[in-house]
Amino acid sequence: MNEVRTIEALAERYPLIRSMSRGEEVLWVNPRRDASPSPEIADEEIADAAARLKRFAPCIRRMFPETAGSGGIIESPLRDIPAMMEALSSRSGTPLRGRLMLKCDGELPISGSIKARGGIYEVLHFAERVARESGMLRDGDDYAVLDEERFRRLFSGYSVAVGSTGNLGLSIGIMGARLGFRVTVHMSADARQWKKDLLRRKGAQVVEYAGDYQKAVAEGRRQAESDPSCHFVDDENSRTLFLGYAVAAARLRDQLEERGIAVDADHPLFVYLPCGVGGGPGGVAYGLKRLYGESAHCFFAEPTEAPCMLLGVMTGLHDGICVQDIGLTGRTVADGLAVGRPSKLVGRIVGPMLDGLFTVSDSRMERLVPELWERERIFVEPSAAAGFPGCVLTQGDGEYAAGFEEEALKNAVHIVWATGGGMVPEEERRRYLAVR
Numbered sequence: 001m002n003e004v005r006t007i008e009a010l011a012e013r014y015p016l017i018r019s020m021s022r023g024e025e026v027l028w029v030n031p032r033r034d035a036s037p038s039p040e041i042a043d044e045e046i047a048d049a050a051a052r053l054k055r056f057a058p059c060i061r062r063m064f065p066e067t068a069g070s071g072g073i074i075e076s077p078l079r080d081i082p083a084m085m086e087a088l089s090s091r092s093g094t095p096l097r098g099r100l101m102l103k104c105d106g107e108l109p110i111s112g113s114i115k116a117r118g119g120i121y122e123v124l125h126f127a128e129r130v131a132r133e134s135g136m137l138r139d140g141d142d143y144a145v146l147d148e149e150r151f152r153r154l155f156s157g158y159s160v161a162v163g164s165t166g167n168l169g170l171s172i173g174i175m176g177a178r179l180g181f182r183v184t185v186h187m188s189a190d191a192r193q194w195k196k197d198l199l200r201r202k203g204a205q206v207v208e209y210a211g212d213y214q215k216a217v218a219e220g221r222r223q224a225e226s227d228p229s230c231h232f233v234d235d236e237n238s239r240t241l242f243l244g245y246a247v248a249a250a251r252l253r254d255q256l257e258e259r260g261i262a263v264d265a266d267h268p269l270f271v272y273l274p275c276g277v278g279g280g281p282g283g284v285a286y287g288l289k290r291l292y293g294e295s296a297h298c299f300f301a302e303p304t305e306a307p308c309m310l311l312g313v314m315t316g317l318h319d320g321i322c323v324q325d326i327g328l329t330g331r332t333v334a335d336g337l338a339v340g341r342p343s344k345l346v347g348r349i350v351g352p353m354l355d356g357l358f359t360v361s362d363s364r365m366e367r368l369v370p371e372l373w374e375r376e377r378i379f380v381e382p383s384a385a386a387g388f389p390g391c392v393l394t395q396g397d398g399e400y401a402a403g404f405e406e407e408a409l410k411n412a413v414h415i416v417w418a419t420g421g422g423m424v425p426e427e428e429r430r431r432y433l434a435v436r
């Protein structure tokens with residue numbers, strides 16, 4: 001895909017590529033969007049993942065006392081953010097209607113980002129398999145026993161490896177090391193120093209690479225292949241990760257129902273999800289489409305320098321094209337989103353269901369962080385702020401809002417999925433909040 005002629009031909013067909021390659025903010029509305037499910041993921045698989053997380057709740061509760069309030073279920077609050085809504089409305093000149101809410105995944109216990117959903121789930125899934133195959137764990141057992149020394153001894157004979165820009169490494173590293181696995185996190189050059197330090201303190205081995213995220217994943221995969229006792233968490237292709245993320249949808253539905261919020265054709269739900277390789281937002285969006293069909297409108301947000309999923313889904317080339325092919329760097333302040341090539345699994349399964357994707361400049365993400373803090377006293381990392389422009393884009397005078405009755409827009413609920421920030425150290429927070 002490096003040939004100039006091929007890219008030129010693609011740009012003829014998808015003129016948006018020209019704006020994207022200039023690093024402009026764009027919105028792409030999916031002309032073929034289709035909420036019907038993929039035959040590749042059965043609803044039972046998502047239910048099975050939710051049941052597994054329930055089985056593990058007594059274990060999580062014992063290992064991480066901060067989860068006691070939720071009985072060992074790792075979940076985040078959903079908050080109304082009216083002051084932020086007013087700020088976005090007045091700055092954009094677009095009168096925003098409906099209700100704006102923030103899904104605060106930065107407050108997820110244990111690892112403070114959306115990766116606490118998929119990443120921790122995949123480690124638990126592996127631990128359950130190892131424990132059952134050993135004969136030490138049986139049907140109906142209380143999983144709190146997994147905190148006993150004999151299981152730590154068992155797990156120390158196995159290793160878990162992952163390639164990550166940071167947050168996935170934190171989730172895998174913290175959970176894996178706590179259970180007793182040997183954990184190796186392969187990290188890209190752009191990963192923050194504090195994440196590497198934190199992981200090492202938790203007992204994980206951190207291997208650093210000069211290259212980008214893709215390189216770290218490829219190296220991790222290669223090294224894990226030669227070791228049969230090693231489970232490699234494959235961020236680019238893992239169904240297990242995907243299913244862990246998908247569980248979020250039913251949890252969100254419960255939170256909406258608790259507040260008496262209906263979702264149907266007259267009360268549409270809009271969700272804006274920051275996207276890196278695609279697993280996190282893909283799993284959540286897939287789950288939501290399964291629950292709500294066309295009444296859930298799902299949009300992915302990507303940095304202007306790394307719109308890999310937009311490029312892959314729009315062209316249908318998925319992981320056959322990368323952002324460098326259209327002259328972008330893939331480098332961004334949004335470290336969780338610094339991905340040049342999308343997940344093939346997610347692009348294929350979730351891409352057709354998406355209502356749209358949009359891009360956000362680094363400077364906009366950086367400004368949204370202090371703005372959210374000033375208006376709502378909620379801290380998120382820059383990646384996690386990428387979803388905000390979505391609620392303006394879908395309600396402006398563009399093509400998307402035109403598809404709705406005014407009444408439906410008034411009834412709508414918009415959820416910005418704030419994907420992380422909980423683990424950011426104080427000093428780093430102050431730096432993010434000082435941006436003007």
Ligand SMILES: *Cc1c(COP(=O)(O)O)cnc(C)c1O
Pocket residue numbers: 113114115167168274275276277278279280281282336337381383384419420421
């Ligand atoms: C990883 C991450 C995302 C995106 O998840 P992907 O599965 O990579 O698409 C978004 N926000 C934050 C803070 C992340 O760490």
